[in-house]
Amino acid sequence: MKTKAGNLLPDPPESSALPLLAGVMPLRRIVPAGATLFHRGDRAAGVFLLARGAMRLVRVTPDGAMVTLHQVRPGETFAEASLFGKQYHCDAIADTDSLVGLYPQAKLAAQLRGDPDALWNFARELALRLQTLRQRYELKQIRSATERVLQFIFLRCGDDGCFHAAGTLKDVAAELGLTHEAFYRALAALQRRKLVSRREGGLCLVGKRRS
Numbered sequence: 001m002k003t004k005a006g007n008l009l010p011d012p013p014e015s016s017a018l019p020l021l022a023g024v025m026p027l028r029r030i031v032p033a034g035a036t037l038f039h040r041g042d043r044a045a046g047v048f049l050l051a052r053g054a055m056r057l058v059r060v061t062p063d064g065a066m067v068t069l070h071q072v073r074p075g076e077t078f079a080e081a082s083l084f085g086k087q088y089h090c091d092a093i094a095d096t097d098s099l100v101g102l103y104p105q106a107k108l109a110a111q112l113r114g115d116p117d118a119l120w121n122f123a124r125e126l127a128l129r130l131q132t133l134r135q136r137y138e139l140k141q142i143r144s145a146t147e148r149v150l151q152f153i154f155l156r157c158g159d160d161g162c163f164h165a166a167g168t169l170k171d172v173a174a175e176l177g178l179t180h181e182a183f184y185r186a187l188a189a190l191q192r193r194k195l196v197s198r199r200e201g202g203l204c205l206v207g208k209r210r211s
Contacts, residue, residue, distance in 0.1 A: 008067070018051050018101035021077065022111045022118035024074060026101030031055070037092040044082035046105040050074050052100025054167045055172070059090045072134075073166040083109055101145065102208050142176045145186040148176055152194060162202040209211040 018026045026049065031037050037048070055072040057079075060178065069090055072078050079088060082105055112119045133168035135155055142148040152172070157163040165172050187203070190196035199206050 018049065018099075020111050021047070021101075021103045022108060022115060022122060023048065024103050024108050024111050026103050029100050029102060031094040031098045031100055033094055033096045034099075035094050037094065038079070038088045038090055042088050043087055044079070044086055044105055045102060046079075047077055047082055047103045047108055048079050049077045049101045049103070050094070051099040051101060051208060053100075054095040055098055055100070056093050056171075057090045058093060067197065071167060071171050071175050076129075077125065080129075083112075136175065145178055145182050146189045148178070149183065149186040150190055152176055153196060155206060157203075157205060160204075162200070162204040164202040171173070 018028060020026075028038075031053070037055065038045075050072045052074050056068050057072065058066050060066055067189040070078065072092075077100070079092065082136055094209050139148055139152055139155075142151060152171050153163045165176060169183065169187075170180045173180040176183065178186070187196065187198075191198070197206050
């Protein structure tokens, strides 16, 4: 089943609260696993925030291949370009049952224009997102799958030297532009070389801390 932003199921009352964005109250939506929140070319309704679940922003190439542009993590906003355009430029698909908040375009734009602090925080979030996208682009230029995975862990690990994926390792593989088979082979090679270990659900640099 595919659903769109205008006819998603209402959120049950027991679910967790969604945050305000620039003082704007979101519309609460449940997106079932496998459903499409919006399609490329759909009229832009506003900016979304993923509260729980897993969503991907994808684009279909002329030959029918599906390319993952971004794996949305809980707590992240997405489709921010809808503030400045009339249409969405990709598809948003739920990998699992997901709770999202929709911040209506007109209300959010008006609030950001009238609140400098809210505008500054919003711009900061976009700058951090741009930095992440640039990192992803740079990673995909690394031909060796093993070196690509190692550099990804280094860039994303915490001060303890460990990276904890918000989703599955298959999601990480898609973010890196690798098949999950190629990703697992690269990860196994790094483990054999004693450069990376797996512990407590994380991928850790052996004997190293990022700080």
